[in-house]
Structures are given as C-alpha cells and as structure tokens.
Amino acid sequence: MAIEVRIPTILRTYTGGEKAVHGEGASLTALIDDLEAHHPGIKDRLIDDGDLRRFVNVYINDEDVRFIGGLEAPLSDGDQVVVLPAVAGG
Amino acid sequence: MLTIDRATYDAIVAHAKRDHPDEACGVVAGPEGSDRPERLVEMVNAAGSPTFYEFDSTDLFQLYKEMDARDEEPVVVYHSHTATEAYPSRTDVGLASEPNAHYVLVSTRDCFTDDGNNDGPVEFRSYRIVDGEVTEEEVAVVDALPRTSQPA
Numbered sequence: 001m002a003i004e005v006r007i008p009t010i011l012r013t014y015t016g017g018e019k020a021v022h023g024e025g026a027s028l029t030a031l032i033d034d035l036e037a038h039h040p041g042i043k044d045r046l047i048d049d050g051d052l053r054r055f056v057n058v059y060i061n062d063e064d065v066r067f068i069g070g071l072e073a074p075l076s077d078g079d080q081v082v083v084l085p086a087v088a089g090g
Numbered sequence: 091m092l093t094i095d096r097a098t099y100d101a102i103v104a105h106a107k108r109d110h111p112d113e114a115c116g117v118v119a120g121p122e123g124s125d126r127p128e129r130l131v132e133m134v135n136a137a138g139s140p141t142f143y144e145f146d147s148t149d150l151f152q153l154y155k156e157m158d159a160r161d162e163e164p165v166v167v168y169h170s171h172t173a174t175e176a177y178p179s180r181t182d183v184g185l186a187s188e189p190n191a192h193y194v195l196v197s198t199r200d201c202f203t204d205d206g207n208n209d210g211p212v213e214f215r216s217y218r219i220v221d222g223e224v225t226e227e228e229v230a231v232v233d234a235l236p237r238t239s240q241p242a
C-alpha cells in the first residue's frame with residue numbers, strides 16, 4: 001500500500017507528465033521528502049523556508065492540511081493527497 | 091484566440107459589475123483538451139478585496155474534484171480589475187498556474203458613471219500566461235460555440 005498523490009498540471013514536469021504518483025511517509029513532510037527522492041525539484045515547489053508555500057494548497061482525504069497540522073499532518077497507507085496551486089492574483 | 095459564447099461573456103461581465111469594487115473571479119470549465127469554455131462557475135473571492143482575489147481553498151478543492159469527475163479542465167480563468175486596466179498584474183503572472191488556460195481580465199474601472207449607472211464601458215481581454223510570459227490573444231464572441239463532432 002502507498003499514498004496516492006494527485007499532481008497539478010503545472011508540476012507534472014517533475015513527474016514525467018503523470019497526473020498521479022505514489023509515495024510513502026508517516027507525515028506530509030516525510031511524504032514530500034519521499035516524492036523529492038523520486039521527482040527531484042518538486043519539494044522546492046511545495047515548500048519555502050521550511051513551510052508549505054503560501055499559494056500551494058495540499059489536501060489529505062479532502063481536508064486542507066492547514067487545518068490538520070500542516071506539514072506535520074499524519075498520513076496512513078491508502079490516504080489520498082491532492083496538490084492544487086491557489087487560483088489567486090491581484 | 092479565445093472563442094466564447096455571448097451568454098457566458100455577458101455573465102462574466104455581470105459578475106464583475108456585481109462584485110465591484112471588489113475583484114470578481116471564476117472559471118469556465120470545458121471538456122479536457124477541447125478548448126471549449128462551456129460551464130461557467132462563479133467563485134467567491136475569499137480575499138474580498140479591490141486589489142486581490144483568491145479562491146477559497148475548500149471551494150477550490152470542490153471545483154477541481156468536480157471537474158475531474160466530469161473530465162473537464164479550466165478553459166478560462168477570469169478575474170476583474172476594478173481600478174486598473176484589464177492587463178495581468180505582476181502578481182497575476184507570478185501566480186498563474188494553468189498553462190493551458192485562457193486568463194481573462196475584465197476591468198470595471200470605467201463602467202460606473204457619475205450619474206450612478208453602471209453601463210459604462212467594460213474591458214474584456216484574454217491572455218496566455220506561461221512561464222511568466224504574457225501573450226494577449228484575440229477574443230471572438232459568438233452566439234453559440236460551434237457544434238462538436240462528438241456528442242457532448
């Protein structure tokens with residue numbers, strides 16, 4: 001078992017065009033490190049200065065991780081993680 | 091070029107006027123790869139601001155989940171500028187994350203006249219924003235989108 005991670009269009013350059021990849025980790029931060037090991041460069045697009053980037057949203061099983069512990073949010077096998085860039089501007 | 095039907099165009103303009111002086115925002119979804127803006131989804135500007143817009147994170151998730159289930163993508167991503175021209179700001183360019191979308195900018199700065207009417211001119215322009223590069227494109231407003239050869 002593993003964790004499915006849905007990748008937005010803009011980050012598919014790191015996943016060889018794949019819309020979804022699988023990773024492992026007991027927390028979001030561990031999962032992101034695991035993703036980075038297989039898709040180098042992706043971590044920097046998600047994390048800035050040790051925190052989730054302001055305009056990147058990550059959801060675990062439909063919940064915005066900002067409400068469930070941020071990078072420390074726990075993960076279990078079979079969870080689904082969705083990454084969506086914010087739709088925002090000035 | 092962006093080809094959009096009159097009813098959707100009018101609805102985007104009406105949304106921008108209704109939310110003025112705050113920025114209005116939304117998407118027009120369409121079948122993946124079709125380049126057909128078919129389904130208007132007005133979004134709430136969670137920033138509630140005259141100078142910034144942002145889809146609420148929960149609304150954003152629901153929107154993408156729904157589009158995913160329907161094999162759709164955001165063909166148009168629109169928002170309004172209420173005091174400046176309909177051209178992408180530096181922030182707009184920095185945060186643009188849909189390289190396949192038409193980014194529509196509507197400006198309502200001239201549409202509210204001194205006599206209290208809102209029937210002044212509205213600017214409606216469209217752009218591609220890819221890797222920080224902005225390219226303006228023509229907008230064709232049609233009575234109805236051309237029929238597709240495949241059933242919709």
